[in-house]
Amino acid sequence: MPRLLLVAALAASACYSQTTPTYAEKLGWNESDRVLILHMDDAGMSHDSNMGIEQVLEKGAARSLSVMMPTPWVPEIVHYLLAHPGTDAGLHLTLTSEWHEYRWGPLAGVPAVPGLVDSEGALWSSVEAVVTHAKADEVDREMRAQVERAEHMGFHPTHLDTHMGTVYGSPAFLERYVQLGIEKQIPVMVPGGHDTYIQADRPAGDPSLKSVRALGVRLWDAGLPVLDDLHNTSYGWKIPAGIENDDEKLRQWRTRRYMETLAELKPGLTMVIMHCTAPSEIFAQISSSGTLRKADMLAMLDPKFQAFLKEQGFIVTTWREAMERRKRVR
Secondary structure, three states: OOHHHHHHHHHHHHHHHHHOOOHHHHOOOOOOOEEEEEEEEEEOOOHHHHHHHHHHHHHOOOOEEEEOOOOOOHHHHHHHHHHOOOOEEEEEEOOOOOOOOOOOOOOOOHHHOHHHEOOOOOEOOOHHHHHHHOOHHHHHHHHHHHHHHHHHOOOOOOOEEEHHHHHHHOHHHHHHHHHHHHHHOOOEOOEOOOOHHHHOOOOOOOHHHHHHHHHHHHHHHOOOOOEOEEEOOHHHOOOOOOOOOOHHHHHHHHHHHHHHHHOOOOOEEEEEEEOOOOOOOOHHHOOOOHHHHHHHHHHHHOHHHHHHHHHOOOEEOOHHHHHHHHHHOO
């Protein structure tokens, strides 16, 4: 982003934050507190995904995850969650199936949601294809089927978020996502606050932020917690050449990048999205992203990162705690 646009965006954010308390404040934290939900996406996608997430839950910094209910390894991660009650686990509402040779279909069934599936009977591989072919009623039907499967398995999600950001691809999809959260009284991932970190990657005056803030007010008024900001850039960080097969250098690089970007965050409740995986040789048959995902796992297990969080005064929380706090606020 050009410097002048960045300055303008940050100035707009500063103006917003000076006149509006953060959602973290509304939830009972202090005005200056930087509160983090360190969140691991894609649980259930593969055995390797589950193993990486479980390692971090038991030994690392991240404490929150979300499950892709249509994917093959859901039983394994749900069995883990049932054996570890209190784990912060939501639903990574899944409307796409992006990998070429490793795919899944809708839980609602193809006849119920024909606009969500491609010629292979799997969910479309891109957000654009979903927006082009699917109706909002079909998206709603599939999201509800995913919630129903989780609850049938004895797993009540602590929150809802969106795989590949698909529900943000259409205002009609986003509306159904918000409605579902309000109806079920399950928090939904909507960055409805000052959004300082998000704005740094967007044009100044981006109108979409105004509409998302309006959704934030609506969710808060419906009794749900709301994010102030969203850190969702790590999946795009390019691995430096020559370190792909060196775990120590990979860990150092990824940890440093997280520390650099988190240090920029403003006070408020921020969700930090990552993809922690312990990739075996089989994972390469699913995706070429295994090394990147492994780097996330290594960073979250790094004692230096955990020391950084403490030294910087970050407060690490969960969606579960945020909802408990929201219930106490009138």
